[in-house]
Amino acid sequence: MDVLSDVLAAMRAGQPYAGRSTCSAPWGVRFPASDAACCHIVLQGGCSLIPAGGAPVPMGVGDILFTGPQHAHTLSDQPDSPAVDFQPNRGSGYSVVELNIPGRGATTEMLCVCYTFDLARPHPLLDTLPPEIHLPARVGNHSALRTTVDMLGTELHQPRSGTNAILPALIDMLLLHVLRAWLDEHADHTTGWATALTDPAIATTLHHIHHQFEKPWTVEELAKRAGISRATFAKRFTAAVGQPPLTYLTWWRMTTAARLLHNTDTPIHTIAQRSGYRSEYAFSKAFKREYGIPPNQYRRQRPATATQRWIPQTMAT
Template identity: 65%
Template sequence: MDVLSDVLAVMRTGEPAASRTTSRAPWGVRFPAGQRAACHVVLRGGCWMTPGGGGAPLALGPGDVVLTPRGDGHALADQPGRPLVDFLPDPVETSPVPELRIPGEGAATEMLCAAYAFDRSRPHPLLGELPSLIHLPARVGHHPALRSAVELLGTELERPRAGTEAILPSLIDMLLLYVLRAWLEEEASRAGADRPGWATALSDPAIAAALRQIHRHPERPWTVAALATRAGLSRAAFARRFAATVGQPPLGYLTWWRMTTAARLLRETDTPLRVVAERCGYGSEFAFAKAFKRAHGAAPGQYRRRATDAP
């Protein structure tokens, strides 16, 4: 089990939304704060991004990628200080990537703007560690997989062909994974082995091995000693290293992940409660229900009904 993919699969809700924009100067678009992470890729031309909190404008050029993982408000414009209009996608648009055009007499900027919704009720600590703004500038030799994904997206958007509508949602999903992977790799290279955090945890072979076991088999009766064996460390050394990098003890994270997995199964499937309990490492529905209510504030059946009734 790939931990990053697993985290996104559990945290993501619904399908990603995206639009292709062609804007001619002068222009400025405001993206209000909300529940969705926003990702922008400059395909052609250039623009400026201004964080909603009043930070300094950031110049973006062809191939640059920015991500606001916490859903912070921000603005894009051909020049800092331009008047802004709110971004309001067409609610009845059925195309997987609708086009938005802003007319003008000046230079054109083409972009892909994508939005991803995450479950904010129990955010994974990996997502919680992300900065409010991730900027990955286009640099020769850096993150070739991300650059290839951007190129694929640009090609499909510029020259739609048979199968484009089926391909685009997967490419948009892939874009998010590549952006997060690129940031984690850069952060790990800057952090060093002793800095706590998920970038270090996923790059540490011992801790990553234990995390993969927890994610792959949450139903197993894991002990600290058993996880330490998988990590190739002594029990004491593993427990210290895991808590220092991940931010909580091994069995604390195991319980957290079990409850997060259980919530997803209850929201998205009709799997019987007995089976959900077994998949999450509980031998009885009673023990599972007690642990789930402690974590989520509602019994499993009540949680499922709420999720089913939600619009």
């Protein structure tokens, strides 16, 4: 996998859910601050984003809105329309949520996806994302993203054999394409993850760290692989990623180890070796320093694996 795919895997927590909404004026839906990032796509009609602070942002057909976790917002046909809280009755595993608000006015249809992030240990990329990313519909812009939206909308509207497997993949694709679009628009910034993923030297370093994190990397060796001097490399990496190279290496090792502890039964001594530690004791000490508890206790606290399935649900007012 590439670095952006790795980052997405590191941020993921729980299962995403998606749905179509049909709302007739007057209407409004409040999305509370939570650990979920949301994507809203206008399929028909129009609405306004009402952020927690700031002026309303009008949205038309084809517009895509990404809202980061912990950012409350409201969507409505008019800023002063009455609003209901978005509180879907979610079941275990994947779910499809249908939201219908009847009314006598113009109808707006939307596609909405919510994606839960691990905020207890968020990836540094989250810190650089704005509260809202608005991608207006423009002919020729982000064609792969538009294709993904069409495919996701079709699967939600007409579920068929294989939908259970296709939907999670499409939700991942949607988020990746939104992040790509934002990164492309900010590629000329001098710092931040938009630079980290487009700067050949830093992107090469991240690739080595993500895919060979068991190696005893030094700043000198990473700088050599990046093709720049040690001092220049350390400064550029820290500015782009938000952490010094070896600090990020340790962060990635522990994040990957935690996923293995939660999601697999791999022996701890094997995880230690894969994480670049010569002994289970050294690994356990480093893990406890990061998470506050030893790896065996962390594993015992892992949640029971839920059966992944799509549960059609309705939230009507």
